[in-house]
Amino acid sequence: MAFKTLSEVLKNVRSKYPGFSRRMQEAEAVSRWSKAVGESISRHTRARCVRQGVLWVEVDHPIWKTELHYRKPQILSVLNEQSEGRDNRVVIKDLFFVDQRR
Numbered sequence: 896m897a898f899k900t901l902s903e904v905l906k907n908v909r910s911k912y913p914g915f916s917r918r919m920q921e922a923e924a925v926s927r928w929s930k931a932v933g934e935s936i937s938r939h940t941r942a943r944c945v946r947q948g949v950l951w952v953e954v955d956h957p958i959w960k961t962e963l964h965y966r967k968p969q970i971l972s973v974l975n976e977q978s979e980g981r982d983n984r985v986v987i988k989d990l991f992f993v994d995q996r997r
Contacts, residue, residue, distance in 0.1 A: 931973035
């Protein structure tokens with residue numbers, strides 16, 4: 896019996912199940928949220944979920960919603976950074992900000 900590394904197993908699963916591959920890419924993009932917005936903004940926001948390429952983000956005050964709106968192109972660029980060996984398709988197409996107080 897030959898043992899495979901985890902990266903080999905994931906590569907095999909990704910090639911057989913494109914939906915799984917897409918969800919993995921979304922999860923990787925969401926994991927870069929703190930890097931994309933920085934520590935201070937990260938304390939006031941929370942990346943919640945991805946729906947049809949749109950990342951839903953909770954904010955704890957409307958001022959953060961405004962700040963994030965102006966930084967949207969920069970944030971999307973960081974979120975869509977590709978790992979080495981991956982195709983260059985955009986995973987997160989847009990951001991949707993939700994005031995968690997409502």
